[in-house]
Amino acid sequence: MNKDEPILIIGAGLCGSLLALRMAQRGFNVKLVERRPDLRKVEQDAGKSINLAFSDRGMKGIALVGLQDEVKKLCIPMHGRMIHDTQGNTFLSPYSGRENEYINSISRPGLNMLLIDAAEALPNVSINFNMSCDYVDLEKGLAVCTDNESKQETKLSGQVIFGTDGAGSRVRKSMSRHRKFLFNFSQQWLTHGYKELTIPAGPNGDYLTDKGALHIWPRGEDMLIALPNLDGSFTVTLFLPYDNSDYCFNNLTSVERVKDYFNQEFPDVVTLMPNLTTEFFNNPTGPLGTIKCSPWSANGKTLLMGDAAHAIVPFYGQGMNASFEDVVEFDAFLDTHTGDWQQIFEAYQAHRKKDTDAIADLAVDNFHEMKEHTANALFQEKRKLEMAFESNYPNDYYSKYSMVTFKASMSYHEAMKIGRAQDKAILNLLNDGHLPEEMPLEKKLALVKKETQKMLNAANILGD
Amino acid sequence: MNKDEPILIIGAGLCGSLLALRMAQRGFNVKLVERRPDLRKVEQDAGKSINLAFSDRGMKGIALVGLQDEVKKLCIPMHGRMIHDTQGNTFLSPYSGRENEYINSISRPGLNMLLIDAAEALPNVSINFNMSCDYVDLEKGLAVCTDNESKQETKLSGQVIFGTDGAGSRVRKSMSRHRKFLFNFSQQWLTHGYKELTIPAGPNGDYLTDKGALHIWPRGEDMLIALPNLDGSFTVTLFLPYDNSDYCFNNLTSVERVKDYFNQEFPDVVTLMPNLTTEFFNNPTGPLGTIKCSPWSANGKTLLMGDAAHAIVPFYGQGMNASFEDVVEFDAFLDTHTGDWQQIFEAYQAHRKKDTDAIADLAVDNFHEMKEHTANALFQEKRKLEMAFESNYPNDYYSKYSMVTFKASMSYHEAMKIGRAQDKAILNLLNDGHLPEEMPLEKKLALVKKETQKMLNAANILGD
Numbered sequence: 007m008n009k010d011e012p013i014l015i016i017g018a019g020l021c022g023s024l025l026a027l028r029m030a031q032r033g034f035n036v037k038l039v040e041r042r043p044d045l046r047k048v049e050q051d052a053g054k055s056i057n058l059a060f061s062d063r064g065m066k067g068i069a070l071v072g073l074q075d076e077v078k079k080l081c082i083p084m085h086g087r088m089i090h091d092t093q094g095n096t097f098l099s100p101y102s103g104r105e106n107e108y109i110n111s112i113s114r115p116g117l118n119m120l121l122i123d124a125a126e127a128l129p130n131v132s133i134n135f136n137m138s139c140d141y142v143d144l145e146k147g148l149a150v151c152t153d154n155e156s157k158q159e160t161k162l163s164g165q166v167i168f169g170t171d172g173a174g175s176r177v178r179k180s181m182s183r184h185r186k187f188l189f190n191f192s193q194q195w196l197t198h199g200y201k202e203l204t205i206p207a208g209p210n211g212d213y214l215t216d217k218g219a220l221h222i223w224p225r226g227e228d229m230l231i232a233l234p235n236l237d238g239s240f241t242v243t244l245f246l247p248y249d250n251s252d253y254c255f256n257n258l259t260s261v262e263r264v265k266d267y268f269n270q271e272f273p274d275v276v277t278l279m280p281n282l283t284t285e286f287f288n289n290p291t292g293p294l295g296t297i298k299c300s301p302w303s304a305n306g307k308t309l310l311m312g313d314a315a316h317a318i319v320p321f322y323g324q325g326m327n328a329s330f331e332d333v334v335e336f337d338a339f340l341d342t343h344t345g346d347w348q349q350i351f352e353a354y355q356a357h358r359k360k361d362t363d364a365i366a367d368l369a370v371d372n373f374h375e376m377k378e379h380t381a382n383a384l385f386q387e388k389r390k391l392e393m394a395f396e397s398n399y400p401n402d403y404y405s406k407y408s409m410v411t412f413k414a415s416m417s418y419h420e421a422m423k424i425g426r427a428q429d430k431a432i433l434n435l436l437n438d439g440h441l442p443e444e445m446p447l448e449k450k451l452a453l454v455k456k457e458t459q460k461m462l463n464a465a466n467i468l469g470d
Numbered sequence: 471m472n473k474d475e476p477i478l479i480i481g482a483g484l485c486g487s488l489l490a491l492r493m494a495q496r497g498f499n500v501k502l503v504e505r506r507p508d509l510r511k512v513e514q515d516a517g518k519s520i521n522l523a524f525s526d527r528g529m530k531g532i533a534l535v536g537l538q539d540e541v542k543k544l545c546i547p548m549h550g551r552m553i554h555d556t557q558g559n560t561f562l563s564p565y566s567g568r569e570n571e572y573i574n575s576i577s578r579p580g581l582n583m584l585l586i587d588a589a590e591a592l593p594n595v596s597i598n599f600n601m602s603c604d605y606v607d608l609e610k611g612l613a614v615c616t617d618n619e620s621k622q623e624t625k626l627s628g629q630v631i632f633g634t635d636g637a638g639s640r641v642r643k644s645m646s647r648h649r650k651f652l653f654n655f656s657q658q659w660l661t662h663g664y665k666e667l668t669i670p671a672g673p674n675g676d677y678l679t680d681k682g683a684l685h686i687w688p689r690g691e692d693m694l695i696a697l698p699n700l701d702g703s704f705t706v707t708l709f710l711p712y713d714n715s716d717y718c719f720n721n722l723t724s725v726e727r728v729k730d731y732f733n734q735e736f737p738d739v740v741t742l743m744p745n746l747t748t749e750f751f752n753n754p755t756g757p758l759g760t761i762k763c764s765p766w767s768a769n770g771k772t773l774l775m776g777d778a779a780h781a782i783v784p785f786y787g788q789g790m791n792a793s794f795e796d797v798v799e800f801d802a803f804l805d806t807h808t809g810d811w812q813q814i815f816e817a818y819q820a821h822r823k824k825d826t827d828a829i830a831d832l833a834v835d836n837f838h839e840m841k842e843h844t845a846n847a848l849f850q851e852k853r854k855l856e857m858a859f860e861s862n863y864p865n866d867y868y869s870k871y872s873m874v875t876f877k878a879s880m881s882y883h884e885a886m887k888i889g890r891a892q893d894k895a896i897l898n899l900l901n902d903g904h905l906p907e908e909m910p911l912e913k914k915l916a917l918v919k920k921e922t923q924k925m926l927n928a929a930n931i932l933g934d
Binding site for chain 1: 652653654655656657658659661712757759894924925928929931
């Protein structure tokens with residue numbers, strides 16, 4: 007495999023910059039192209055997911071490039087979901103019964119800058135900001151780009167082109183619009199949109215609510231969440247239907263309506279958000295979509311990775327983690343299939359796609375779990391039992407959430423299959439009164455395992 | 471509901487012309503617009519599915535407009551699959567054990583002309599041929615069209631617009647490209663393409679092979695089929711992978727290769743096709759795709775129907791039948807939800823979409839069944855047993871094929887659910903030797919029913 011002829015990476019977001027760094031560490035000449043200005047030199051947009059959940063699968067990617075220590079400094083551990091009811095009462099629902107398992111809030115631009123700095127420090131990486139990819143010629147393997155300042159068109163080529171240009175990927179659109187390329191594509195939207203708001207830091211940069219948790223105000227059809235930032239603030243996200251609801255984006259059109267809605271549903275947070283209505287009307291409302299497609303590669307010359315290949319909704323906190331895991335999985339195929347890009351691309355997709363499909367589906371499921379079930383008594387009983395299993399039998403029990411989030415050696419697809427069966431098993435057993443208070447925990451665990459196996463067998467009977 | 475203000479129908483194919491006729495019979499003023507020239511005045515393209523399978527669900531649509539007798543004259547009954555092996559041996563696998571159940575081969579242009587004639591005969595229908603819809607303004611509910619001869623742009627409006635403009639629907643594209651319209655869309659291609667060929671009529675217009683069957687040459691990965699035409703010819707369709715196969719469209723590039731392939735795989739048909747290689751290289755190779763989308767309607771002003779809303783692969787012979795059933799189902803909602811188009815459109819989709827999703831999935835399944843399983847011993851044993859059930863217990867047993875094709879009172883979704891469980895049940899029982907020759911048929915039926923129920927219960931356990 008020729009390491010001198012450059013490889014071209016379109017998109018220097020989280021996935022693209024990690025990939026660039028890794029490929030450069032492997033000795034490739036890397037040309038990285040980014041539509042936006044250098045994020046280290048401009049102020050960040052308000053209202054565009056400035057923090058994210060970062061967990062074990064993401065850390066595998068960071069470990070691959072040796073940046074664990076630097077990344078840890080950006081992390082704020084969140085040990086569970088802090089559930090807020092309409093009276094302002096709160097309780098913590100831990101993410102795991104094992105003490106060392108937690109997720110982190112991390113700044114998207116902070117992490118992105120760290121990766122870009124690290125890539126740029128290598129002699130074999132060049133980065134072009136303000137350079138938009140208009141389309142990719144899939145046969146020739148070249149990207150037609152426009153410099154946003156000079157408006158000059160440039161044709162960039164590389165031995166291969168990676169499309170890491172996010173959910174709205176131009177590289178993917180080049181595949182989807184190519185008349186002769188049979189591109190399987192699906193795009194599914196939730197009926198909800200999202201809007202980002204802020205709880206500013208307190209007087210001395212202190213946190214106005216608990217910084218060690220992901221806060222959720224579950225309200226059935228709608229939901230507010232908040233994640234801490236290093237500066238003491240929280241980024242708050244409202245998830246709300248676009249229409250067909252008493253309160254929805256299409257009818258929250260006046261300051262009074264917005265105040266009424268927040269006072270009624272989220273009274274404990276209103277006092278912490280002095281700029282609520284200004285932000286509500288200034289910040290954009292974004293849609294929430296899932297994109298799946300196939301093939302990810304064309305002619306052994308172009309490969310989609312990260313959100314460009316599999317955009318998912320944010321409710322499992324796995325978007326960035328899945329993209330970083332893409333880089334880890336792809337990297338392994340560079341060792342096993344040396345020399346032939348087409349083989350590498352196809353083997354990578356054959357191995358990886360069922361997992362990104364799985365996390366896409368799990369993320370949609372979790373939307374319903376978060377907004378509806380976290381406030382539900384049966385669900386809470388289930389979580390309590392799972393925490394007891396995990397803390398007393400740490401090697402024997404993993405909840406679905408733990409398998410997906412913390413058991414990074416298990417594939418998403420496997421986690422989904424076992425996790426769904428286990429969830430149904432516990433909910434059925436609790437619902438039917440088969441796990442009474444007085445039953446010893448060990449017996450409960452055995453019963454849950456047996457019932458889970460029954461669910462998995464039913465799936466087998468059906469050939470799923 | 472105002473019947474004077476015209477309703478606009480984009481696309482005068484099978485679905486659009488049936489819909490136009492029905493709406494006109496209901497008293498609406500109908501403007502029907504069609505991109506192509508009047509098919510009654512031009513010669514038909516070669517190689518574009520000139521005959522189709524027509525069965526009970528399609529007949530419901532024809533009965534709705536009272537054209538049964540005229541349509542029956544166009545029908546050639548096909549009682550089963552005539553399977554051809556590589557030695558030229560044949561055997562008939564009936565479609566049903568009930569005598570009155572068969573499908574028909576029908577001419578697409580013949581049926582289309584009949585519907586257009588009938589619509590045009592009504593005073594409240596106007597038809598514009600050679601008029602292309604460029605896009606639909608979803609807010610205003612008007613269609614921007616271009617006259618293909620004068621190149622003049624026209625804006626057409628109607629109280630509502632129906633998009634019946636087929637799999638490549640411009641009306642659907644107007645939804646999919648609208649920035650603020652959250653349009654769920656999926657497009658999935660098979661790895662196979664298709665090409666149409668011909669067995670011409672014999673000297674006196676006689677049929678050179680049995681006209682009472684749908685002929686199949688199943689070859690595992692590829693397949694040839696043939697349906698009779700009224701003039702004594704057969705339309706033959708080759709289904710073949712695009713690539714990655716010993717013989718595939720991408721490597722059948724010379725007359726010799728095509729001859730070798732046909733001589734090896736379909737020797738009995740080669741002698742019947744004097745124009746084989748000419749047709750092979752003159753006729754286009756088409757892709758085979760499934761399109762699903764949602765919502766089908768926008769702003770209570772535009773509704774997609776037929777292939778525009780749900781393009782399916784041809785392997786269940788249900789494409790036209792599903793589109794005609796759309797018209798029947800839609801028509802019923804005009805009675806139950808008078809006056810409000812938006813309510814009618816939404817109620818229609820809520821009721822109908824699970825069924826068009828089901829037939830889309832069933833049609834893909836049937837591709838594998840036809841090319842692989844029809845030649846398989848276990849599959850043949852299963853069909854033999856099902857034929858015995860159907861002929862001896864005509865009211866108690868319906869195969870999946872019969873439910874989908876002949877039991878037009880059962881929805882596609884229900885047929886899929888029960889039919890899949892039943893297929894698995896029989897195959898498992900046969901495979902495990904639980905249905906020995908000597909067992910009385912009645913006992914076999916009871917066992918199949920019991921095992922089917924077990925499959926359905928397993929699906930219930932999983933909440934499917």
